[in-house]
Amino acid sequence: MRADARRNRERIIDAALGLFAERGPGAAMEEIARAAGLGVGTLYRHFPDRRALVEEIAVGALQDLRAEVRALEALDVPRGQVLERLVAYCAGQPFALIKALAEEDAAPAERRELQAEVDGLLEDLARRAQGEGTVRRDIAPREVVELFSTVVCRPGARADDALARVVLDGLRRDPAPRSP
Amino acid sequence: MRADARRNRERIIDAALGLFAERGPGAAMEEIARAAGLGVGTLYRHFPDRRALVEEIAVGALQDLRAEVRALEALDVPRGQVLERLVAYCAGQPFALIKALAEEDAAPAERRELQAEVDGLLEDLARRAQGEGTVRRDIAPREVVELFSTVVCRPGARADDALARVVLDGLRRDPAPRSP
Amino acid sequence: MRADARRNRERIIDAALGLFAERGPGAAMEEIARAAGLGVGTLYRHFPDRRALVEEIAVGALQDLRAEVRALEALDVPRGQVLERLVAYCAGQPFALIKALAEEDAAPAERRELQAEVDGLLEDLARRAQGEGTVRRDIAPREVVELFSTVVCRPGARADDALARVVLDGLRRDPAPRSP
Amino acid sequence: MRADARRNRERIIDAALGLFAERGPGAAMEEIARAAGLGVGTLYRHFPDRRALVEEIAVGALQDLRAEVRALEALDVPRGQVLERLVAYCAGQPFALIKALAEEDAAPAERRELQAEVDGLLEDLARRAQGEGTVRRDIAPREVVELFSTVVCRPGARADDALARVVLDGLRRDPAPRSP
């Protein structure tokens, strides 16, 4: 029964992601439950309210991203390529949707902390890449992270679309001299 | 009386933009009317339903943007700087908000056509800039427009923030040679 | 239209009192609205939530009671009879119901103050009656008020039922000597 | 096993009384089960539905009261003091709560009969006390019982609070002559 419950929990999250993607972040709880093949009551047993469900999705995505960042560091990928790899990873995740969902309410402490942690990891990455010379130095690490986030949180973002290419490329080089 | 009506229409749109900005795209019709100093009935006299109001805002913004593009062309601004100027213009407009509003429902014909027209103007611009050599050639004009849109439709976008700088900068030059 | 709205407000309160009496304090808002011949929306326009409706009823009853106490004082009814008159007045009001309703949530400031004021008036009354010798002196004024409230807040309370008679009678005389 | 079951049954009833007292008669079945250290399923094994649980509590209290009345009669307590003793007994029981619970639904036959029996016992008591002259005769035995019930079914009722004193005192003596 524990296994069953876990399965249902997964189903709910999947159904929610599906419906949010299809119908926007306003998808009704009832519909999510139905899409998961469950009654509303079951949904509410797993997530005490709408926020809790959204939160689970947001926090889950952040945790996965954190794991990914750590894995890349552990693999000793050359610093200059880590950002590319992360963009590629994120392109496979529904970050645009998750961002929209997360903006609905103020972030609770847990999410804020996790976000800060992930941002910290990414800033470190940016800082070290700047040290190595693989990311230009006139952009603050914090801004690099913001750029990364913009690149990655777009509906239909792909790792090799124009924005990703221009930004990753742009980060790698010193700024062009301003045209006169 | 006609003047009165026009004034009311303006007030409603202003109030709507204000409330949408403040409270998100979910702001209630009643509140918008109140913020405009009118009753709901009057709001509905001007806009038969919520969509019509949103539509007016979206279409208005596109028309303004079209006018701006044309004005810049008429002014004979050096092609290489037009994009910068447009980004600067857009940074002063609530495009992030408008994009969010516009995504709520499928775009009706009028908006689709206007959007296509503006996109066309911007693509022409990109194409000519590529001809002049002020925009790199390995990015399709359509993609340049998409880039532009991403840069410009962010909450709090500024003409000189990191994304704007990196993208405008990146567009100007040929791609960096891939690191070996 | 203002007249209409006022009428509707009255109807809602009447319907609510009726349904609360019939079905207990759990009567559904939808049913109350229907019983008033209105849609739920209208009910909610008049009372922003369930509490507000209950509060209106409770506060209204307290205000009426305060008016009654004052009227009796103004009429210069002999002090010894005022309590009887008040019991008679209250017997005609649904105080048992109102008490049950009011106990559902903590009293907000307005009601607490009004309650305190009414209690104060009644205590004064008791104190003066004790001064005159028409109410026995070994019961604190506050307790007299509590007694009054118990007599009056019973379902089906009547001004001449056994409890009312025994209590009013008991209040009038000095305590019986305890049987040995 | 039977002993276990009995213990669980007791625990449920205790938990229910506790929660009803704490949170009002709306306490949820799930919470009651938890408070009893059991799962809902077990609660429902003992009591087929909410009513059955409430009924058990109400009937139990009536049975205890009946036992108390009989015990007092068997002890040959002077009639004039039996009412006092009963009030004292009841003050220790949650009769106010039980009354509120019992009013939620119509009483089923079993409870009605038991109630009638207890009322009968109390009426007999009243009648005999009137015969002895320890209770005044102008109040019908049925009304005496009603009085008793009102005294005893108040939240926080105590055997020596104002109402109890005034009523018990009032019952003992002939009515005061009406003031002229």
Added chain:
DNA sequence: TATGAATGAGAATTCATTCAT
């Protein structure tokens, strides 16, 4: 037999829209 997960009917509340004044 005990457990707690699942169910769904029901309740409160919101808000776009209509309509009487």
Added chain:
DNA sequence: AATGAATGAATTCTCATTCAT
């Protein structure tokens, strides 16, 4: 033409009860 009252469908959430394990 302007107003704001009325409407009711849609939504979130709760809780008694059932049932699989």
